[in-house]
Amino acid sequence: MGVNTKAIKRRIKSVSSTKKITKAMELVAASKMRKAVDTALKTRTYAKLAWDILVDLSKTQKSEIPLLKMRRVKKVLLILITSNRGLCGSFNSNIIKKTAIQMQNPQNLSRQRVAGKDLVTEGKLEVDVLGLGRKGADFAKKMGYNLIASFTDMSDTPGLADVLPICKMAIDGYTNKTYDKVVVAYTDFKSAIAQTPKLRQVLPISEHDLEKMVEKFADHDLKTGKAIIESEKINDYLFEPSRDQVLEIILPRLVESQILQSALESAASEHSSRMMAMRSASDAAVEMIDELNLNFNKARQAAITQEIAEIAGGAAALN
Amino acid sequence: MSKINFKIVTPEKVIYENDQIEQVTAPTTTGEITILPNHTPLVTILNPGELIFKQGEETHNFAVAGGFLEMKENNQLVILADNAEHVDQIDIDRAQQAREKAVAQMSEIKNREDVDYARMQAIIDRESNRIRLGNKYRKLPKSE
Structure with missing residues (x-):
């Protein structure tokens, strides 16, 4: 038994303890993911119902609520949702890459998407970044973006209380015309193995983006499409105290629920990509241990064979 | 007799759902x-x-912290509440603490912009409501 086998044995030990850690992290991430997905699904009902009301309201007439008004875009607030911790595969780098591409392409970022015509801005576009999660904030700092705030104390499944300060910043910034557009960069949770980084416009509230969001509910709740068509018939809604006041209450809440939804989707994506990363790490560790075991056995056998040969050689020399 | 299909929803989850409700009394503005x-x-x-x-x-009695109500055709009634809980689940001590904290904060920020002020006032109202309803229904079993 030479030095060689000892070194291999030590490596096997270290790889298997790493495997234990990655396995544990995988299980933890799996349960956190389940919780986040669950909460994300629960929030959809509210967003959908609030949106339904808004659709019903917009049937009657267009109104002059500040949160619905579109302006030429000079300054954008970008809410970048990432994770606080690493070891989650390409989760953070994907969303950061997507954001970086958008930052280099101000034309696209500044466009107001309206059916038929697009409002395009000339001149320079300013972007402020609000980091939600440490990784994104670090990235914004490194790239020299104008980072106005970073929230790094989010829980694993963010609740409304966690995102309220962010919503307030966004809504206030929009109403007092500091920002002409608010965008959320988040990771959309499609399934445990597929997540896509996305940018979604939150303010001004655009039918285009909201409809896309509501479409997602369609798989979850088949009635959506029908409900919108049905509601077109009724125009005799009563509003108390008045239509505009109702809108003023609903719109900020719609924004809040949208931001909450994005945060939850990101949380679910983070945990699932961590789960996948840890699973492949565990698998790689198992493979490595197998190989090391084989090497160890070979080395051990070689040592034994050599010893026997030496003894046999020694005995032959004595005769 | 037709019944109301009733739902209470908060941004975080669906609190209550029942399609056999006969009447709903709600505190509107x-x-x-x-x-x-x-x-x-x-x-x-x-x-x-x-x-x-x-x-x-x-x-059924619920404490609701503001929000809005939509009555649709076909007896669909939805309450989109900021927060709602059954009166039996109210933690009065916690509500009391939260209210005191909010009152203290409000006196500090009195000179600042009115948006903060409105939000603090909303919190105080919400917690006061919790305390009131919590106390109201806590006494019921004792008096029996």
Whole structure:
């Protein structure tokens, strides 16, 4: 038994303890993911119902609520949702890459998407970044973006209380015309193995983006499409105290629920990509241990064979 | 007799769902209203207060922290509440603490912009409502 086998044995030990850690992290991430997905699904009902009301309201007439008004875009607030911790595969780098591409392409970022015509801005576009999660904030700092705030104390499944300060910043910034557009960069949770980084416009509230969001509910709740068509018939809604006041209450809440939804989707994506990363790490560790075991056995056998040969050689020399 | 399909939803989850409700009393900004089946479509804003709904002989009481109410056609009634809880689940001590904290904070920020002020006031109203309803229904079992 030479030095060689000892070194291999030590490596096997270290790889298997790493495997234990990655396995544990995988299980933890799996349960956190389940919780986040669950909460994300629960929030959809509210967003959908609030949106339904808004659709019903917009049937009657267009109104002059500040949160619905579109302006030429000079300054954008970008809410970048990432994770606080690493070891989650390409989760953070994907969303950061997507954001970086958008930052280099101000034309696209500044466009107001309206059916038929697009409002395009000339001149320079300013972007402020609000980091939600440490990784994104670090990235914004490194790239020299104008980072106005970073929230790094989010829980694993963010609740409304966690995102309220962010919503307030966004809504206030929009109403007092500091920002002409608010965008959320988040990771959309499609399934445990597929997540896509996305940018979604939150303010001004655009039918285009909201409809896309509501479409997602369609798989979850088949009635959506029908409900919108049905509601077109009724125009005799009563509003108390008045239509505009109702809108003023609903719109900020719609924004809040949208931001909450994005945060939850990101949380679910983070945990699932961590789960996948840890699973492949565990698998790689198992493979490595197998190989090391084989090497160890070979080395051990070689040592034994050599010893026997030496003894046999020694005995032959004595005769 | 037709029944109301009733739902309480908060941004975080669906709190309550029942399609056999016969009447709903809600605290709106223009006063308390009671909705019976076949009500005309209505959208209204809710104040913090007590939400009462009846299913047969059974009465349910919820503390609601504001939000809005939508009565649709076909007796679909949805409460989109900022927060809602059954009166039995109210933690009075916690509500009391939260209220005191909010009052203290409010006196500090009095000179700042009025948006903060409105939010703090909303919190105080919400917690006061919790305390009031919590106390109201806590006494019931004792007096029996």
